[in-house]
Amino acid sequence: MNDLNVTATATAPSAIVATGDAAAPSVAAAESAAAASSIQSLPMGKAINAGLRRALANDPKVLLMGEDIGPLGGVYRVTEGLHAEFGENRVLDTPLAESGIIGTAIGLAMRGYRPVCEIQFDGFIFPGFDQITTQLARMRNRHEGSVTMPIVIRVPFGGHIGSIEHHSESPEAYFAHTPGLRVVTPSTSHDAYWMIQEAIASNDPVLFFEPKSRYFTKGDIDVAVNGTPLHASRVVRSGTDATVVGYGAMLPTLLQAADIAAEEGTSIEVVDLRSISPIDYAPLLESVRKTGRLVVAQEAPGNVSVGSEIAATVSERAFYSLEAPVIRVAGFDTPYPPSKLEGIFLPSADRVLEAVDRSLAY
């Protein structure tokens, strides 16, 4: 059960800074009941589409750029209908060149636009890596603040879809490692709808990782009340024996693990990180101080990863509360395997529980 109160009731995507103590569930039961008409059930892909539509409608400077995002609506149809609605000068089917997309988005941002770039698949962001890391990320800094780079880069990421090579990658750590960027990932339709709008409203560059295996999973959205700032992490299930934290497509796995554990008498608290850079540690630390144990789960390879960073920071800040070392559950440090093997590569509920057992054994 959820024992946290809703403290933030922002109706516009303005709150950017995570204040750990404000982290709270997005929609309190009472509020949802009061505003029943504002609840819509949409798959995550459509939720992002709705968020993009609102951003395009609210601000004529918002542009979408990418490969096949026009009449086709993107390979995952996330931009479906937007080209017809807003025209080719707002929804740009660009030439097929990722460095070109990011590099020209930088020029457009200098001109006052707010480009939202779609990278078609996670594994194809690297031709744009130089423009993202050596240009976009430091542009404001090297200008000593005289330019802003309100650019969002949307990246469908992660596995579980049985795809061919380069279509199931989790490259978020490269960007979390780069000063000047912000990196977020929603795990629910509600968050996807609001976080994409907050990312577009941010005056900093935001890497927006979309867990593509969730695109077609329905979830409730409160289109009237956001509830959680962009960079806040959030306890999504309370527990007392151990904390597990993850982001994006890991969340359903973590919740499943918590269900199984509950049947076996172990109470697991689940934290949805939501923001990978910066990380909002306050709810996580509070949870660890309560449970004394932490398991970090991610699809990305574990070596020098987001999970490594969380393990290091929690060890520094909650050392005396820990009953066991922080344990990482991650993709193996191998290339992403042929998809027939992804079930072994990707952390499952069982692998998470195996790690929880190891933690509890200390």
Added chain:
Amino acid sequence: MAASIDSPRPAPTVQLLTADGRFQPSDSAAEYLPYLDRLSEDDFLRFYRDMVVMRTFDGEAANLQRQGQLALWVPSHGQEAAQVGSAYATRPQDHVFPSYREHVVGMIRGLDLNNILRMLRGVTLGGWDPATNGNFHLYSLVLASQALHATGYAMGIQFDGTVATGNPEKDQAVIVYFGDGASSQGDVSEALVFAASYQTPQVFFLQNNHYAISVPVVRQSRTPLYLRGSGFGIPGTQIDGNDVLASFAVTSKWMDDARAGHGPALIEALTYRVGAHTTADDPTKYRVDAETASWIARDPIARYRTYLEGRGVDQAFFAGVDEEASDYAEDSRKRALEIVAPTMEAIFDNVYAEPHVLIAEQKAWAERYEASFGEGQA
């Protein structure tokens, strides 16, 4: 003989001034001659003045580097005509995306060159605001990265409709500078693709100074680089880059066309880096004196002076320019020595536009750490 890759047809290089300073336009120059009519007598003199001021400043900056006052200097000796002529072809509302050697372009656009010395002294990463410095954007040290920024900016001009309005005070265009070496970077090709696709109001100004640090241009391209645009559907023109009038006239035409909505163009300016790549370079390791000498014989300033003398400009003018140039250099030197080192906040400020918890924590820690050195001394 049929043209082949190894022996392409001789380029119809646009030249107005011969290497010895005679006004003798090449056949290919005909369509560009009317653009000279825009120049007042003062403009003709200003071209000379700016080239000389730049070269003198260049020498002074190299001295500052040798004396340990700059971390590095990037000389432009030999390339002044290409830069001055093209810079004067821009209008105030245009935007300029330089590489890292276009100091005089910045000067002409209104940038205080102290900004460039501050950067090379290790005080900033660029730091000037293009909006208040003639729309002269920051130097870009990742080769060719700026080509895409320029193209994106030009796409924005296009979307905003400040092109082809017929109002010369309003229509805008972009000029982006890059080198023969940078032309091999993918970002130049991608910029050409986007520019052609969106028909951006834009001139790609390629200074072929024949070297990318030590590597001669033949390693970059077996065909003349002015042809590089043609496969993208972008017209290319080769000019004698040591001829300031050719640079002005040709760039004026293509910038005018860009502002009028006729899309992007490429200009290859043939020139030569007479000095080292930077003060960290040693050109004796990769090129012979005879080659350098042959280019010094085609010096942009000497030829233009001969031309101006032929137009009746008197010696007092040239003496006055020399004096102005050395005053400028001396003043630049003085101000360079007065540049103060940045304080610690500069590390943390402007990393993000909006508050960021990690940066705030680290800045607070660094302040406490710095302050701890003062404790117990009072």
